[in-house]
Amino acid sequence: MKGRSYSPVSFADVKITGAFWRERLEVVLKRTIPSQHVKLSEAGILESLKLPRPPPPLRIPRNAHGFTMQVFWDSDVGKWIEAASYALSHRRDPGIESKIEAIVDDLVRAQSPDGYLNCWYNGREPENRWTNLRDNHELYNAGHLLEGAIAYFRATGRRRLLDAMERYVDHIAATFGPGPGHKRGYPGHQEIELALIKLYRLTGDRRRLDLAAYFIDERGRQPHYFTEEALARGDDPASYWASTYEYNQSHIPVREQTKMVGHAVRAMYMASAMADLAAELDDAALKSACESLWRDVTTAQMYVTAGLGPKETNEGFTEPYDLPNEMAYAETCASVALAFWAHRMLHLDLDASYADVMERALYNGALSGLSREGAHYFYSNPLESRGQHRRWAWHVCPCCTMNVSRLVASASGYFLSAREDRLAVHLYGGIEATVSIGDRKVRIRETSDYPWSGDIRIAVDPERPAIFDLKLRIPGWVKGATVAVNGEPVAPDLVRGYATIHRIWNAGDVVALHLPMPAERLYAHPNVRMDVGRVALRRGPLIYCVEEADNPGDPVQTLALPRSASIEEKWRDDLFGGVMTLTASAKRLAPGDREEALYSTTPPAIREAQLTALPYHLWANREPGSMQVWIAEATRE
């Protein structure tokens, strides 16, 4: 099966030419990644790699459970290296490279002779390493450092950090596993599994894949490692602050899990690793577990923005259809990681429904985490606000900041996949790439104004004539897509959502794809009690919202949209460098003659109003104000 499955075309091989993602990429390269280095320095995170004796006072006080978030700091460094290395893949930059080299100097210096590398433990409590996998995230940190090392090696060929991390991985493999003398541990926060699979794909060293598979399969087995480990520490396992092992998805073995529970980011990283392993190991049972979880998340637990995890206390999942809007946690990291998972599911099965979710996460729940100017962030992404939400310049737990920068810096890696006789195009928006399809090199140039327009032109230029399937995703939201090749309409087979054009491709061939993208109303499943009587607006891949900046006056929650009102598109050059807004004749509920009465038998008066919606990911970039994704439908039209 392996030889016949798709591989993503690396972001480094796909140049973004389209305006939408080009703008985001430029902002991330020029503003976000450099400013994150400044913030890492100001927050003491870079300093924490230097291991002075005695260690300096904590920057983040311990909480009631004796815990400080400083134990995660290595992961932030790893994620910044990864994002910065993606930037280097776009264009080398001696300034960034010297900053990474300085960090590598510190990390190499901090590494123990036996390969162990964790700046918290080596700096502050070396005697306690590997005693609290549940809470203290050594394996999580290792995973992010490893992803950073791989990205840096791929961008620059420099392997000093990669070598250090391979030694650390050797140490980890010697410490954990099913064999005699091994600890049967696994991470409290999944992440290293993904990194190990990346390392396997880089080096071909099968042991890395096996270790990832071990961590995934050991998870949730009895006797429960986190219980045993707590007892060994002298702690009462019952005093676990999160109370249940659902929190970190270790309540039962992963293959038995059918409902997504607990901390959303952990869940998504785990599911991503499961999908990778199912593909690499051709493991039908693991694939089936992925599919069950996918179905659960996408049919009962996902916001319309592709946000995940409604609840703050566990940063995660609750119950089916429990999707509060104003209180939505919907962590940026969770939507980023949902894109990771969807991308991997797509490589288990080329089915456009996976790409639909991936695209929704990219354009909505993930992208909303980054401000327009590139240096402010949302950690949680509510679907409604009374104006109290502000983007942060930094966060005490800055995980989301580098998750969104590494995603945007590698966004072009989500556009294309290839196998020996096929090329699949998942996303649109303007790219150029030269792809190997079997033994042929094919130059692909997709030009479009996507996501603003669904008119897409794909120039296919094989180095010499080549037979292969060009598979063009037809998004699930499209009705009436048309395809033409060299100006001639064609009616390609639609195979699981991909229009499949089989032909001999010649230099100069041009495919024209038309994806109608009228503005549409979306309705939630009636079991989503918060959205009963409400409607969301979508155009193409973008979910819209109404924001006070465009709808001044009373809170936007007083707007009501009649079901019969037509939704007009209005291009606004003056907003955010150009954006398609949606407008409609709507109603405003007003107190009317009830005056100030809080409750009245008189329904609110209704006056005519104009409603203007803009893409959700753009909200909270102007003056603070109310915002809403799920707009009330007018009760009388």
Added chain:
Amino acid sequence: MKGRSYSPVSFADVKITGAFWRERLEVVLKRTIPSQHVKLSEAGILESLKLPRPPPPLRIPRNAHGFTMQVFWDSDVGKWIEAASYALSHRRDPGIESKIEAIVDDLVRAQSPDGYLNCWYNGREPENRWTNLRDNHELYNAGHLLEGAIAYFRATGRRRLLDAMERYVDHIAATFGPGPGHKRGYPGHQEIELALIKLYRLTGDRRRLDLAAYFIDERGRQPHYFTEEALARGDDPASYWASTYEYNQSHIPVREQTKMVGHAVRAMYMASAMADLAAELDDAALKSACESLWRDVTTAQMYVTAGLGPKETNEGFTEPYDLPNEMAYAETCASVALAFWAHRMLHLDLDASYADVMERALYNGALSGLSREGAHYFYSNPLESRGQHRRWAWHVCPCCTMNVSRLVASASGYFLSAREDRLAVHLYGGIEATVSIGDRKVRIRETSDYPWSGDIRIAVDPERPAIFDLKLRIPGWVKGATVAVNGEPVAPDLVRGYATIHRIWNAGDVVALHLPMPAERLYAHPNVRMDVGRVALRRGPLIYCVEEADNPGDPVQTLALPRSASIEEKWRDDLFGGVMTLTASAKRLAPGDREEALYSTTPPAIREAQLTALPYHLWANREPGSMQVWIAEATRE
């Protein structure tokens, strides 16, 4: 002015004969109050009065701020004595009396020679008394013990506890105040002010009133006492866990407060004391402050159930119109205390709008805190549930349990007020009382099936013919009330919501009052964003809800009520001993052909359904299930 203002007729002088309150009263007397004594014992609260050396381990562990709720336990004892004494006023009971006497034995033994009486401090840290008024509630505890002592004295004439408490009050008066050598402190949790005013009314000792006025007026002055006190303890005032003094309404002097902020119960106790003081001292400025706060609460911060305080973290107020339904905190104590405040406002100005809120709190937000069988409670009273809410048999902070029992046990005290030439009837529901109006004794017998029926008969029997105004409240929700005297229709003046009948009353006179109470729809102010497109049902003083037990199948949130649907009344003998339910032809939203899709361009299918609503206070007395007060209006009829 004093001589010309109304005084409430004490509950002890008003016998409840009507079915509705009689049933609740019997349950509280027979079941609630005895079972609360058992629970106080089981929880270790009674034991905590005994002050063994060394003190036993804590029953409630300290939280992250080093705080244990055990410091409040005296207040629970005081409130139970108060509730139990109200029971004794209805009928003496040697069993209850011996339990109170045992507590009094302990309290008298625990009292310090200087009069100080606090079982936490005397038992565990006598050296720290009066060092943390902000958090540790010595004055709050004193207030509740004093209210208990007054109630016990009134019920039985026994004054051992009252004497002890008067000595404690002397000690408090010697400790706090504006004079030289006094601490300029005041309670972190308001309550003692109310108790001191009750003591003044009992004994006529003006010093008690002055001390209450001092506590109220000192509150929020600069230099801020809680800041000074924290510094004196060696604490950093900035590390106050609640962060701001809005939490306990000490951010500015109370007379300058125009917005109700912070912890709702503290706010209500404070406002109640302010209203009492405004009346006793004929203080127009204080009355004006009360009116500003009243207006703020009732026009922007009160649930339709008369619940107060949407937020859990401060157990209190947030912002105007911020009234989330499922997340509503709406503590039982806050609605109980709103009834206290409304009752006092009514005695500042006989205006039916105060009685409307008092009645709404009594019948809805407060009464919902007690289960039908009388031994389970709600601490918070949400207006929506997905079925996760359960009544508690007890609570780690049992404040609400005794607040609801003392309220129900004294409910008949909210029905009548008198002054020398007037008798005001605020509430209906079946009472008998003999009231002094000027120098005449007048027997009043009100018979009705209220709140189920608005047909009310009031027999007025003066001992000899008497001229006075009978003032009958016409609730704000009534349209088309009619009044007849001895069968003859009359058209009395409506003075601030009270139909005022001035005549010579003779034995045998009968007033018939008809208050039409059709079921009606209520709409929230459109700024209450959670309730846009939603409707609540009300009949008479009762707010209704839909509960899954009566509306089986999908969650009740899928019900939608067309605006044109007529609401039918249906008496149900089989439910809770008889209850008026409301039914309507409604719609159920169903997934329809969208199958399991979470979001769809297809609106939910709509099928016909029957909706059954029952009074909100009765919810969660059957099998757990979804519940909703604010029902979606059907978007198409």
